Amino acid sequence: MARGTSDITVIGGGVVGLATALGLLRAGRRVTVLDGSDSDFRASQGNFGLVWLQGKGAGFAPYAAWTRDAVAAWPGFAATLGDLTGLDLALDQSGGFEFFTDPAEFQDFAAALERQQAHLGNRFTHEVIDGDDLRRSHPQIGPDVVGATFCPLDGHVNPLRLLRALRAAVRSLGGHIRADAGVRGIAAASGGGFDLTLHTGETLGAARVVLCAGLGGADLAAELGFATRVRPQRGELLITEKLGERLPFLSSTIRQVDEGGVQIGGTKAEVGPDDRETLDVMAGLARHAVKVLPALADVRVVRAWGALRVMTPDGYPVYARSPRHPGACLVTCHSGITLAPLHASVLADWIENTETAPDLEAFDENRFALSDAA
Amino acid sequence: MKIASRFLTRPDAVRTVMVSLDGEPVAARAGDSVAAALLAHSGDASRQSGKGAPRTAFCMMGICFDCLVEVDGQPNCQGCMITVRDGMVLRRQRGLRKLDGSANA
Amino acid sequence: MPDADLIIVGAGPAGMAAAATAAAGGGRVLLLDEQPRAGGQIYRNVGAGGDARPWLGKDYAAGRPLVAALQAPGITAEFGATVWRIEAGPRVVWSRDGESHVCAARHVLLAGGAQERPVPFPGWTLPGVMPAGAPQILMKTSGLLPRDAVLAGSGPLLYLIAAQMIDAGAAPQALVETQGPAMMLRATRHLPRALMAAGTLAKGLGLIRKIKAAGVARHTGAAGFRAEVAGDGDIAFSFTAGGRAHRLVTPLLLTHQGVVPSTHVSRAAGAAHEWNEAQQAFQPKRDAWGATDVPGIHVAGDGAGIGGAEAAQAAGRLAACDILHRLGRLDEASRDRKAAPDRAALRRAMAIRPFLDAAYAPLPEFLAPEGDTIVCRCEEITAADIRASVDEGANGPRQVKTATRAGMGPCQGRMCDLTVRGILAACGTRPATPRARTPIKPVKLGELAALASHQET
Numbered sequence: 001m002a003r004g005t006s007d008i009t010v011i012g013g014g015v016v017g018l019a020t021a022l023g024l025l026r027a028g029r030r031v032t033v034l035d036g037s038d039s040d041f042r043a044s045q046g047n048f049g050l051v052w053l054q055g056k057g058a059g060f061a062p063y064a065a066w067t068r069d070a071v072a073a074w075p076g077f078a079a080t081l082g083d084l085t086g087l088d089l090a091l092d093q094s095g096g097f098e099f100f101t102d103p104a105e106f107q108d109f110a111a112a113l114e115r116q117q118a119h120l121g122n123r124f125t126h127e128v129i130d131g132d133d134l135r136r137s138h139p140q141i142g143p144d145v146v147g148a149t150f151c152p153l154d155g156h157v158n159p160l161r162l163l164r165a166l167r168a169a170v171r172s173l174g175g176h177i178r179a180d181a182g183v184r185g186i187a188a189a190s191g192g193g194f195d196l197t198l199h200t201g202e203t204l205g206a207a208r209v210v211l212c213a214g215l216g217g218a219d220l221a222a223e224l225g226f227a228t229r230v231r232p233q234r235g236e237l238l239i240t241e242k243l244g245e246r247l248p249f250l251s252s253t254i255r256q257v258d259e260g261g262v263q264i265g266g267t268k269a270e271v272g273p274d275d276r277e278t279l280d281v282m283a284g285l286a287r288h289a290v291k292v293l294p295a296l297a298d299v300r301v302v303r304a305w306g307a308l309r310v311m312t313p314d315g316y317p318v319y320a321r322s323p324r325h326p327g328a329c330l331v332t333c334h335s336g337i338t339l340a341p342l343h344a345s346v347l348a349d350w351i352e353n354t355e356t357a358p359d360l361e362a363f364d365e366n367r368f369a370l371s372d373a374a
Numbered sequence: 375m376k377i378a379s380r381f382l383t384r385p386d387a388v389r390t391v392m393v394s395l396d397g398e399p400v401a402a403r404a405g406d407s408v409a410a411a412l413l414a415h416s417g418d419a420s421r422q423s424g425k426g427a428p429r430t431a432f433c434m435m436g437i438c439f440d441c442l443v444e445v446d447g448q449p450n451c452q453g454c455m456i457t458v459r460d461g462m463v464l465r466r467q468r469g470l471r472k473l474d475g476s477a478n479a
Numbered sequence: 480m481p482d483a484d485l486i487i488v489g490a491g492p493a494g495m496a497a498a499a500t501a502a503a504g505g506g507r508v509l510l511l512d513e514q515p516r517a518g519g520q521i522y523r524n525v526g527a528g529g530d531a532r533p534w535l536g537k538d539y540a541a542g543r544p545l546v547a548a549l550q551a552p553g554i555t556a557e558f559g560a561t562v563w564r565i566e567a568g569p570r571v572v573w574s575r576d577g578e579s580h581v582c583a584a585r586h587v588l589l590a591g592g593a594q595e596r597p598v599p600f601p602g603w604t605l606p607g608v609m610p611a612g613a614p615q616i617l618m619k620t621s622g623l624l625p626r627d628a629v630l631a632g633s634g635p636l637l638y639l640i641a642a643q644m645i646d647a648g649a650a651p652q653a654l655v656e657t658q659g660p661a662m663m664l665r666a667t668r669h670l671p672r673a674l675m676a677a678g679t680l681a682k683g684l685g686l687i688r689k690i691k692a693a694g695v696a697r698h699t700g701a702a703g704f705r706a707e708v709a710g711d712g713d714i715a716f717s718f719t720a721g722g723r724a725h726r727l728v729t730p731l732l733l734t735h736q737g738v739v740p741s742t743h744v745s746r747a748a749g750a751a752h753e754w755n756e757a758q759q760a761f762q763p764k765r766d767a768w769g770a771t772d773v774p775g776i777h778v779a780g781d782g783a784g785i786g787g788a789e790a791a792q793a794a795g796r797l798a799a800c801d802i803l804h805r806l807g808r809l810d811e812a813s814r815d816r817k818a819a820p821d822r823a824a825l826r827r828a829m830a831i832r833p834f835l836d837a838a839y840a841p842l843p844e845f846l847a848p849e850g851d852t853i854v855c856r857c858e859e860i861t862a863a864d865i866r867a868s869v870d871e872g873a874n875g876p877r878q879v880k881t882a883t884r885a886g887m888g889p890c891q892g893r894m895c896d897l898t899v900r901g902i903l904a905a906c907g908t909r910p911a912t913p914r915a916r917t918p919i920k921p922v923k924l925g926e927l928a929a930l931a932s933h934q935e936t
Contacts, residue, residue: 013872035872037875038873038874038875038876038878038910039875039877039911042877045877160881160884163881163882164868164882167871168871171871177872179872179873179874180874238924238927239887241450241471241889241921242470243470243471243472243473244469244470244471244477245472245473259884260424260470264924276749277916278566279564279581282917282918283927283928283930286924286928286930287928289924290925290928295473296473296924297923297924297925297928298448298473298923298924299473299923299924300922300924301918301921301922301923301924301927302889302891302918303887303916303917304916304917304918305916377712378711378712379626380607380625380626380730380731381614381623381624381626382623382624382625382626382649383622383623384622384623384624384647386622387621387622387623403621403622405620405621406621406622407620407621410620410621413617413623414621414623417607417712418606418712419606424858424859425859427604427859428605428606429604429606429856431609431613432609432610433594433595433609433610433612433613433894434609434612434613434614434617435520435612435613435616436513436514436920437741437890438856438890438894439857439888439889439890440604440856442889450921455513457515
C-alpha cells in the first residue's frame with residue numbers, strides 16, 4: 001500500500017488494535033490494521049473474557065478510575081457493536097465474585113478492595129462475605145471456601161465474538177484489515193512517516209503508526225525509541241462440556257460462556273514465550289473449581305490451553321507517544337477486553353491530541369524511567 | 375414413529391443381557407457396546423444435538439462423540455466405548471446435560 | 480525409576496509388533512489401548528475366542544498371532560486405557576474407570592492408527608448415514624450386519640467391506656463409486672511400482688470380482704452426494720453418475736473416502752507435522768525409524784502415514800529396534816541388520832500406495848464442501864460458516880476455530896480439521912497444521928483434581 005491512502009496504520013489486529021482502529025475510524029480517520037499470522041501468540045484468542053473492576057488499580061488510582069470508566073462504557077459499546085455488526089457479544093454485567101480458600105489471601109484482597117474503594121469513592125461498591133453467609137445464599141458453594149468478595153459492577157463478555165465483531169465493525173466503517181502482515185521492522189522515513197518491513201520482506205509506508213502488537217511489538221517499540229518492554233505471562237485455562245443450565249454465579253476464575261461450557265482459569269506463570277498447557281496447573285485449576293462448586297467434579301474438561309498475557313513492567317496500561325518520532329504511539333495493556341470501550345472511543349482523541357482528549361499522563365512510560373532512577 | 379433397526383442380527387447372536395432404555399426393557403447381546411445395542415434395537419436417533427437435530431452412533435471407534443448417551447445416570451457417555459451390562463439404565467439425551475447429571479430437558 | 484522402558488499407545492498391528500520386538504529384545508513394555516481387547520481397528524476383537532465369522536477373511540485372521548505374542552513376559556498390556564496426554568519426560572497420562580494415572584518411560588511409541596476421512600455432504604449427520612468402517616467394526620464386535628445398505632465412495636476398504644458383507648449374507652444393494660476413468664488413468668503411471676505388491680493388487684481384483692459375481696449394482700464416477708429422510712426413517716440418497724441423477728432408498732448409507740492418520744495424540748504431544756499432498760492428510764514428521772522431533776517419542780503405523788497393516792507391523796518393529804538401540808540393548812550394526820527384513824517389507828507394502836492414493840483420491844466436494852453442509856458435527860458449523868470466517872479475514876486454522884467454534888466440541892476437531900483445512904486451501908491460503916491440546920479425550924474435573932493430590936503426596 002502506498003503512503004497516503006491511510007491516515008493511520010495500526011500495527012496489531014487483536015482486540016486492542018482493532019478497538020483502537022475502530023475509535024480512529026469513528027473519529028473520521030482512514031485506518032489500516034496490519035494483523036499478524038495465524039500462529040502468533042494472540043491473547044485476544046485465548047483470554048477469559050472478563051469485564052472486571054474488582055481489585056483493579058487498588059495500588060494505582062488512575063488505573064482504578066480508567067477501569068471504572070471502561071466498565072461504565074461497556075453497555076453502550078456492546079450496543080454499538082451490535083448495531084454495526086449484528087453480533088451479540090453476550091455481555092453480562094450482573095456482578096462477580098472472587099472466591100477464597102485461604103484466609104490470609106481473603107484478608108489481603110478485602111484490604112485491597114478498601115484501597116480501591118478509597119480511590120473510587122461512590123463510583124465503587126463491594127461486599128466482603130464470609131464462607132457461611134455465602135453458603136446461605138449459594139448452597140452449592142463448597143465447604144473449603146472461607147469467604148468471597150462481590151462487586152455488582154463486574155461482568156463478562158464472549159471475547160471471541162468481541163474479536164469477530166471488532167473485525168466486522170472496523171471493516172464496516174471502511175477500515176482495511178490486512179491479514180498475515182506481521183511487522184518485523186519499523187524505521188522513520190527520510191521524508192516523514194515510517195517505513196514498515198513485513199515478515200514476508202515486503203515494505204510498506206505509513207504516515208502515522210499506533211503500535212498495538214502486544215508481545216509481537218516489543219522489538220518494534222524499541223526501534224521507535226519507546227522504553228516499555230512487555231513480557232509474556234502465561235495463564236492456563238480449562239473449558240468443560242456444555243451445560244444446559246446457567247451457573248449460579250460469575251467469578252474471576254470460574255465463568256460459564258454463553259454457549260454453555262464452564263471456563264476455569266486465573267493462573268499466572270513467568271515462563272517466557274511458552275503457551276503450552278501443563279499437567280500440574282490443569283490439575284490445580286480442576287481442584288479449585290471443585291472446591292468452589294463441588295458439583296463440577298462430574299463435568300468433563302474438553303480442552304485445556306495456555307495463553308500469554310501482555311504484561312508491562314508494573315502491569316498497568318501504557319499509552320505513550322514516541323519521544324523520538326512524532327506520529328508514533330504505543331498502546332499496550334493486558335486488560336484489552338475490559339478497556340475496549342475506551343480504546344474504541346476517547347483513546348482516539350488522545351492519539352489525535354484533540355482538546356477533549358483524556359488525560360493519560362499517568363499511563364506514560366516515563367513512570368518506568370522514574371522508578372528506574374529512584 | 376418407531377424406526378426399525380438398520381441392521382440385521384446374526385442368527386447366532388443371542389441377546390441375553392437386559393438393559394432399560396428410557397424406562398423400556400431392551401434385550402442386548404452380551405459383549406456388545408451400548409451403541410451397538412441401541413443400533414440393534416432401533417434405527418431412531420439416540421440423542422438430539424445442541425440445535426435439536428437427530429443424531430445416533432456414527433464412527434463406532436470413539437472419535438466422533440455422536441453416540442453420547444446417559445448411562446446409569448451419567449450423561450455424555452460414549453456409547454461405543456462402553457460394554458452393556460445386565461440392568462444398565464440407558465437414557466437418550468435431549469438437550470445439554472445439567473449439573474445434576476440429567477440430560478433430558 | 481521409570482514405569483517402563485517403552486510405553487506403546489495403541490495395540491493395533493504397529494503397536495503389537497513393536498511390543499513383541501521390544502520385549503524380545505529385553506525391554507520392559509507397557510502397552511495401552513482404549514479398546515477392551517488388542518487388535519486395533521483392523522484386527523478388532525480378533526482375539527475373541529470361538530470365532531465363527533469366516534466372512535471376515537484370512538487377512539483378518541492374520542491378526543491372531545500378533546495378539547497371541549502379547550503374552551510374552553516383559554509386556555504389560557492395559558486395555559480400556561484412554562491416553563489423554565503425552566508430556567515431556569516422556570510421561571503418559573491415561574484414564575481408566577474414572578481414575579487417571581501418570582506413567583513415565585524412557586521412550587514412547589505412538590501407534591494410534593488411522594481414522595476414516597470425514598465425508599461431509601448434505602445430510603451426513605442423519606441417523607442412517609455412517610462411515611463404512613463403522614458397520615465393519617460392528618461385524619467384528621457384535622452380532623449386527625448392515626441391512627440392504629448402500630456403499631458409497633471409493634478406496635480399497637470399500638471393496639473389502641462389500642466383500643465381507645456379501646460373504647456374511649448381507650450384500651449391499653448398491654456400490655456407488657466416486658472414482659472415474661480419469662482418476663484411474665492418472666493412477667496407471669504408478670502401476671509398475673505397485674506391481675511390487677502384486678499380491679495386494681490381486682486381492683483387490685479378487686474383491687471386485689466377488690462384488691460383480693454377487694450382482695451388486697455398481698455406479699462409478701459418482702458425485703453430488705445428498706442424503707435426506709425418506710419414509711419409515713430410511714435415507715434417500717441422491718447423486719449423479721454417468722451424466723444422470725440417481726436416487727436410492729436405503730436404511731443405511733455407508734460412505735468412505737479412504738483413511739487418514741489419526742494425529743491428535745502426536746499433535747498434542749508437540750511433534751512437528753507435515754502435509755501429505757498425495758494422501759491429503761497431516762502426518763507427523765519422523766525419521767526412517769519413526770523418531771519424531773520430540774525427544775523420546777516415536778511414531779509407527781497408519782498414525783504416521785497410511786500404509787496398511789503389513790506396513791504398520793514392519794514400521795512398528797523398526798521403531799522397536801531403534802528404541803532398543805537407544806536403550807543400549809542393541810548396537811547400531813545389530814539394529815540395522817535386524818531391521819533389514821522389515822525395511823524391505825515396508826518398501827514392498829508401501830509400493831502400492833501411490834497407485835491407491837491416485838486411483839481412489841477423495842473428491843473435491845468432500846475436501847472443501849460448500850453451503851449448508853455441516854463441517855463440524857459437534858458444534859454444527861456449516862461450510863458456509865467456515866467460508867464466511869475466511870471472508871472476514873481468518874487465514875489459518877486457529878482463527879477459523881476461534882471465529883466459528885469449529886473444532887471446539889468434544890471430538891476436538893477429529894471430524895472437521897481436515898475439512899477446515901480443505902476449505903482454507905480452496906480459499907487460497909496455505910494452512911498450517913492445526914494445534915491439538917490436552918486432554919486428548921474429555922476427562923472429568925473430579926478426576927483431574929484427584930490427580931493433583933496424588934502427585935503431591
